Amino acid sequence: MRNSKDKEKADAIIKDVLELIDEEYLQRFIDEPVEKILSGVEFDRDSGFNHDNFLKIVADFVQRLYLKGPGIKQVLLHPEACAEALSIIEKVYRNHDSPAYDAAIVDAIDDISNVLSRMAEFIISRLRKIHTDWVYRSRIDLLNWPARCLIAEILISQWAPYLPPMIRSSKPTHLANAIPHLLKLISSNNHIINKRITTGIDIF
Numbered sequence: 001m002r003n004s005k006d007k008e009k010a011d012a013i014i015k016d017v018l019e020l021i022d023e024e025y026l027q028r029f030i031d032e033p034v035e036k037i038l039s040g041v042e043f044d045r046d047s048g049f050n051h052d053n054f055l056k057i058v059a060d061f062v063q064r065l066y067l068k069g070p071g072i073k074q075v076l077l078h079p080e081a082c083a084e085a086l087s088i089i090e091k092v093y094r095n096h097d098s099p100a101y102d103a104a105i106v107d108a109i110d111d112i113s114n115v116l117s118r119m120a121e122f123i124i125s126r127l128r129k130i131h132t133d134w135v136y137r138s139r140i141d142l143l144n145w146p147a148r149c150l151i152a153e154i155l156i157s158q159w160a161p162y163l164p165p166m167i168r169s170s171k172p173t174h175l176a177n178a179i180p181h182l183l184k185l186i187s188s189n190n191h192i193i194n195k196r197i198t199t200g201i202d203i204f
Contacts, residue, residue, distance in 0.1 A: 010150045013139055014183070020135045021187050030127045033070045038120045040064070049109050058085040061116055070127055085119070092118045136180040148176035155182050162189040 019025060041064070043057050059081040066074045066081070076084065086101065093100035093107075107114045143151070152172035160168050163185060167175065175182060 006147070006150055007154070010147065010154055013143075014151060014154060017135055017139050017183050018187055018190075020139075021132050021183065022190075023187070026128055026131070030070045030131065031124050033068075034065065034120050034124050034127070037061070037064050037069055038116060041116060043112065045111075049112075051105070054105065054108050054112065055082055055085070057112055058082075058089070058115065058119065061085070061119065062088070065123060069123075071130070088119050088122055089115070092122045132184075136183075140179050140183075145176060148179060149173055151179055152176050152182065155179070155186065159186045162186040 038061070041057070041061050043053075059078055062085045063076050063078070063081040066076050066084075089104045090100045093103040096103035098106075104115050107118075140148075140151075149172045152175040156163070156168055156170070156172060156175070163182065167182065167185075
């Protein structure tokens with residue numbers, strides 16, 4: 001280990017990152033605000049389906065998300081919100097046999113809530129990635145090589161139960177460029193263990 005000040009700084013970085021990528025934090029900071037906006041979308045289920053109404057509903061949802069959702073607030077005009085909604089639908093439904101928009105329309109005819117829910121899931125996933133990428137970029141990417149090696153050493157030493165055996169037996173210098181991956185593993189396994197403890201499920 002390096003001197004105490006270096007270790008103290010490294011410990012603080014690890015603590016900061018783990019707090020910011022913690023599953024409960026992500027749910028509270030990203031998932032819940034999006035789900036709240038989704039639950040507040042209002043439309044007349046008995047009005048009959050048409051394309052104009054479909055586009056209005058999905059565009060209104062996107063407008064609300066950009067204005068009141070997590071992240072940077074942005075006002076979208078209806079044409080912009082409509083274009084963004086269609087872009088999201090294209091990504092959400094692109095693996096279907098039919099064109100994405102047609103697949104979404106079929107889903108919406110059955111219940112447009114299905115489309116909105118899938119859009120919300122996509123947006124949550126995208127926002128989580130943007131957030132975690134920012135965390136790693138702002139906390140890890142700027143560190144010099146000795147600091148990276150020290151963090152890797154601390155993770156192997158203090159968080160061994162949350163890491164696979166192959167990683168635990170690796171040298172810190174071999175893991176210095178994989179710190180985001182290590183932190184993600186630790187956070188994910190920590191969440192699983194805590195969930196099993198709180199629900200009374202055996203860990204091993």
